Amino acid sequence: MLEIKGLNAWYGESHILHGVDFEVREGEVVTLLGRNGAGKTTTMKAIMGLVPRREGSIRFRGAETIKMMPNQIAKAGIAICPEERGIFGSLSVTENLMLPPVVAPGGLDVPTIYQLFPNLKERARTAHGTRLSGGEQQMLAIARILRTGAKMLLLDEPTEGLAPVIVQQIGRTIREIKNRGFTVLLVEQNFRFAQTVADRHYVMEHGKVIDMIPNHKLESSMDKLHEYLGV
Amino acid sequence: MFMIFGIPGPLLFGQLLLGLINGAFYAMLSLGLAVIFGMLNIINFAHGALFMMGAFVSWMLLTYVGIGYFPSLILAPLIVGIFGLLLEKTIISRLYKLDHLYGLLLTFGLALVIEGLFRNAYGSSGMPYRIPSVLQGATNLGFMYMPNYRGWVVLVAVVVCLATWAIIEKTSLGATLRAATENAPLVQAFGVDVPRLITLTYAGGVALAAFAGVLAAPIYSVNPNMGTNFINTVFAVVVIGGMGSIMGSIVTGFALGVIEGLTKVFYPQASATVVFLVMVIVLLTRPRGLFGKAA
Numbered sequence A: 001m002l003e004i005k006g007l008n009a010w011y012g013e014s015h016i017l018h019g020v021d022f023e024v025r026e027g028e029v030v031t032l033l034g035r036n037g038a039g040k041t042t043t044m045k046a047i048m049g050l051v052p053r054r055e056g057s058i059r060f061r062g063a064e065t066i067k068m069m070p071n072q073i074a075k076a077g078i079a080i081c082p083e084e085r086g087i088f089g090s091l092s093v094t095e096n097l098m099l100p101p102v103v104a105p106g107g108l109d110v111p112t113i114y115q116l117f118p119n120l121k122e123r124a125r126t127a128h129g130t131r132l133s134g135g136e137q138q139m140l141a142i143a144r145i146l147r148t149g150a151k152m153l154l155l156d157e158p159t160e161g162l163a164p165v166i167v168q169q170i171g172r173t174i175r176e177i178k179n180r181g182f183t184v185l186l187v188e189q190n191f192r193f194a195q196t197v198a199d200r201h202y203v204m205e206h207g208k209v210i211d212m213i214p215n216h217k218l219e220s221s222m223d224k225l226h227e228y229l230g231v
Numbered sequence B: 001m002f003m004i005f006g007i008p009g010p011l012l013f014g015q016l017l018l019g020l021i022n023g024a025f026y027a028m029l030s031l032g033l034a035v036i037f038g039m040l041n042i043i044n045f046a047h048g049a050l051f052m053m054g055a056f057v058s059w060m061l062l063t064y065v066g067i068g069y070f071p072s073l074i075l076a077p078l079i080v081g082i083f084g085l086l087l088e089k090t091i092i093s094r095l096y097k098l099d100h101l102y103g104l105l106l107t108f109g110l111a112l113v114i115e116g117l118f119r120n121a122y123g124s125s126g127m128p129y130r131i132p133s134v135l136q137g138a139t140n141l142g143f144m145y146m147p148n149y150r151g152w153v154v155l156v157a158v159v160v161c162l163a164t165w166a167i168i169e170k171t172s173l174g175a176t177l178r179a180a181t182e183n184a185p186l187v188q189a190f191g192v193d194v195p196r197l198i199t200l201t202y203a204g205g206v207a208l209a210a211f212a213g214v215l216a217a218p219i220y221s222v223n224p225n226m227g228t229n230f231i232n233t234v235f236a237v238v239v240i241g242g243m244g245s246i247m248g249s250i251v252t253g254f255a256l257g258v259i260e261g262l263t264k265v266f267y268p269q270a271s272a273t274v275v276f277l278v279m280v281i282v283l284l285t286r287p288r289g290l291f292g293k294a295a
């Protein structure tokens, strides 16, 4: 579904990604693990076309996207839930939910979304999206990209700083959308959480992918993983 | 003759109406400036020149082609809007990566060029534009005679301002605009062609200025300086209302027109400066403007 080869990315003069290689197959949930500053967010942004400069190859459903603008990449069927959540304060909760244009058929309808996120239904009339709690904003940031029909979702640390119940709810949501045929690339610091949702894990360090661990081998690779992540 | 605060009633209401008329133009012009500033982060110094172009294009349509006032209300904003679209696409869009100051300098230069071209071609004495016959005459309101055309201008300006406000605050297109004002890259990553949205926003703000120009043509003579006369006050309105606030621009525009009009009655010497006095007071007490949002 998504094949990344020799991906390089820069912010101005700083060269952040140094030849990232990995792939995500259709229907998989795959995580990017790695220490702070390893380049996980930059990889997500580079896939979406949101870095100032990128080189290499990013093929989505077989088509090269490295030369495309972010809006064209979105239209091809990739959607991002950014690390900072990106909820708009000048838009109501409903406007935030309805903001991303539908790019393909097969997205979830609003009743289904409210079923997955009952809190959002209660807060639908809130006039400013940023008045929601951190957890509610995170749900909204995920919910709005489920509507669009994009089948490849990039979720950047959706559980960061959230209470355990909400982390569990997000875990359920990820398994639910996987069952519905979505493909997910997930950035996670918390590999205990990652373990409950993912098929495979890529480990990043200094702007490169340095290892791949299938989920069923995660337990037996703990020593290695602790070393990679410095925990 | 009846008196209010020692002022003859008709004089007071006459100035109030003049104030409302000026306020209508302040509101329409500052609205366009606010919308453009929100999306492009550029203070469009060419706004007054484009307002003037609206008046000129309607005059040219009438004089050279025989197209009258009402079709001009649509055609002139369309023509000037397309001109704005080309300006944005060919010149202004090159500056987005640079400091705001460059956008300001560029649009200021554009204003000088546009006004210079019209001054060369038509001189600066001004040409009259006849009030369309259905809007000629005056209506007795009981307390004053109101020229019909002036009433029409206030009415149309209120409708256009509220329609613009409703588009921005109540439609999904408006929600996309507001979102792009906050975080354009993310909106583009959702699949919206943001560069095209920016171009259309500029063209829309310019068309609004030109529309105001057509309305103004029968009131002020059509001349190359008519924009400059307005635009200083309009910038003060934008500052007082708070950069980028839509309702703020509308309310402040009308209110300042009225304040100016009343000052003409009670203390004529201050009428030219009262707007700037208000600006200083507002900036000292609320640096982000009356309707500005906190950072």
Ligand SMILES: Nc1ncnc2c1ncn2[C@@H]1O[C@H](COP(=O)(O)OP(=O)(O)OP(=O)(O)O)[C@@H](O)[C@H]1O
Pocket (backbone or CB within 6 Å): A011, A014, A016, A034, A035, A036, A037, A038, A039, A040, A041, A042, A043, A083
């Ligand atoms: N906008 C930017 N300009 C310059 N450098 C940046 C920018 N964003 C990130 N970087 C740098 O790029 C490197 C990788 O950052 P990135 O955000 O991709 O890391 P990450 O793996 O997502 O980290 P974290 O786990 O903390 O989110 C870091 O060294 C960071 O300082």
Ligand SMILES: [Mg+2]
Pocket (backbone or CB within 6 Å): A040, A041, A042, A083
């Ligand atoms: Mg990150």
